[in-house]
Amino acid sequence: MTDIATPVAVPTPTDGVVTLRPHRASDADDLVAWARDPETIAWTSVPVPYDRGDALSRIRAAEAGRRDGSAVAWVIEAPDDDGVPRFAGQIDLRTGPPPDVGFGLSRWARGRGFMTRALRLAADRAFDDMGLPVLHWSAMAGNRPSWRVAHACGFTFEGTRTMAVPTRDGLADSWHAVLRPDPDRPVSGRTPETTWWPVPVLEGDGIRLRAHTDADLPRIVEACSDPRARHWNATLANPYGLDDARAFVQRIRLQESLGQAVTWAIADPDDDRLLGNVTVFGMDRPYCPGGGEVGYWAHPDARGRGVVTAAVRRVREHAFTPVADGGLGRTRLQLGASWDNTASRHVAERNGFRLVGHFRRDGVAGVDNEIVDDGAWYDLLPDDV
Numbered sequence: 001m002t003d004i005a006t007p008v009a010v011p012t013p014t015d016g017v018v019t020l021r022p023h024r025a026s027d028a029d030d031l032v033a034w035a036r037d038p039e040t041i042a043w044t045s046v047p048v049p050y051d052r053g054d055a056l057s058r059i060r061a062a063e064a065g066r067r068d069g070s071a072v073a074w075v076i077e078a079p080d081d082d083g084v085p086r087f088a089g090q091i092d093l094r095t096g097p098p099p100d101v102g103f104g105l106s107r108w109a110r111g112r113g114f115m116t117r118a119l120r121l122a123a124d125r126a127f128d129d130m131g132l133p134v135l136h137w138s139a140m141a142g143n144r145p146s147w148r149v150a151h152a153c154g155f156t157f158e159g160t161r162t163m164a165v166p167t168r169d170g171l172a173d174s175w176h177a178v179l180r181p182d183p184d185r186p187v188s189g190r191t192p193e194t195t196w197w198p199v200p201v202l203e204g205d206g207i208r209l210r211a212h213t214d215a216d217l218p219r220i221v222e223a224c225s226d227p228r229a230r231h232w233n234a235t236l237a238n239p240y241g242l243d244d245a246r247a248f249v250q251r252i253r254l255q256e257s258l259g260q261a262v263t264w265a266i267a268d269p270d271d272d273r274l275l276g277n278v279t280v281f282g283m284d285r286p287y288c289p290g291g292g293e294v295g296y297w298a299h300p301d302a303r304g305r306g307v308v309t310a311a312v313r314r315v316r317e318h319a320f321t322p323v324a325d326g327g328l329g330r331t332r333l334q335l336g337a338s339w340d341n342t343a344s345r346h347v348a349e350r351n352g353f354r355l356v357g358h359f360r361r362d363g364v365a366g367v368d369n370e371i372v373d374d375g376a377w378y379d380l381l382p383d384d385v
Contacts, residue, residue: 011125012074013121013125015117015120017078018077018078018088018121021077022062022063022073022074022075023062023063023074027059029055030087031087032052033106034089034107035050035055037107039145045167045168061073070094071093071095072092073091073092074092074122076088076090076118078112080108087106088105088106088114089103089118091103091118091119093122093125093126093130101123103115103122116153120153123153124188133180134180134181135178135180136179137176137178138165138177140167140172140173140175141160141172141174141175142175147175147177147257151177151196151257154179154190155179155193156179158177159175160173160174160175161173161174194259195259196256197256197328198256198262200318202264202314203314205306206307207266207267207268207314208266208268209266209311209314210264212249212265213265215272217246217249219299220249222300223277223299224240224245225240229297232338232341232344234363234369255281258284260281260282260283261282263277263278263280263281264278264279264311266308266311274299275299275302276296276302276307276308278294278296279296280292280293280294281293281295283328290329290331290332292330293333293334294312294315295335296312296344309350312347312348316352317385319333320385331381332379332381333380334377334379334380335348335353335380336362336375338365338374339358340365340374341373345376351380352380352384354378354384355376356377356378356379357375357377358374359375360374
């Protein structure tokens, strides 16, 4: 086991914008405000209700951790709209084993890059001053704001653990990532390990492509419970419920952060009702740099209207647009469908995809996966459009 050095003093690092300092008794009211914020309650295990006594206990615990070397806890100070430094949140380095980091930001300070600055400062201190051999990050699965901070600081995502974190309602899944020291590159100089692809709004031809929202969940359940959809998609849960739809949306958002895929909801431009789904995935395949695969499905009441064909056209154009111009910078797209799935194949062919392969006994179909169907494989290059 690697020896972990115990800090003899608490540094107060700063990058000229954000400063990390020890807690003070005068922070109690700010701690209460932070802990009572709905986002804090949703993603942490702070007591509810949280009062001044809880805040003072937190301050005493931070002092105890510094004394016994088990943790270094800082208050994050950052400038408000008037440029006055004030309490913006807190960050903890716990020596473990294993060493890990936890953080939270006040509502007023979110969206300004303060937390990323604070984590970079703390991580450099963890490696340079405290001698920690590694730094782990974890959060309740779905906590994208926290993951965005860790991602920006160069943490490597390691996966999801099932029912691994206690919550007020029981156990929940958790996300995990790790950061290792690099003597040639401080954390403050690191870049993300993966491209976090945005989901831009794409419009035209009577459809609107956007990121999914909670309002889409019932329509996703309807689409994925439809017998025709179930026949051609053997991976759907049976029965398919709201929890499955929620897990689907959480998974596709995570895939975007890992550089793997970009997924859009196909929406009606008038009432924003979900009409279907379209994805470019497989974007991180090492054997096909610049490649991607297109997948799609339609809600039953949107079939036969050209909705998916139009959505694939918009996505095709976006995929072939250079990254510098806001696109995905793909150099090749491929698309697979069951040989007998004529509706899906028509979408591909109307968008110019070329049939390049007839693979025998390529995949299962049917509600109970009782059919082994041939596969139709298409591809498309920018010059083909």
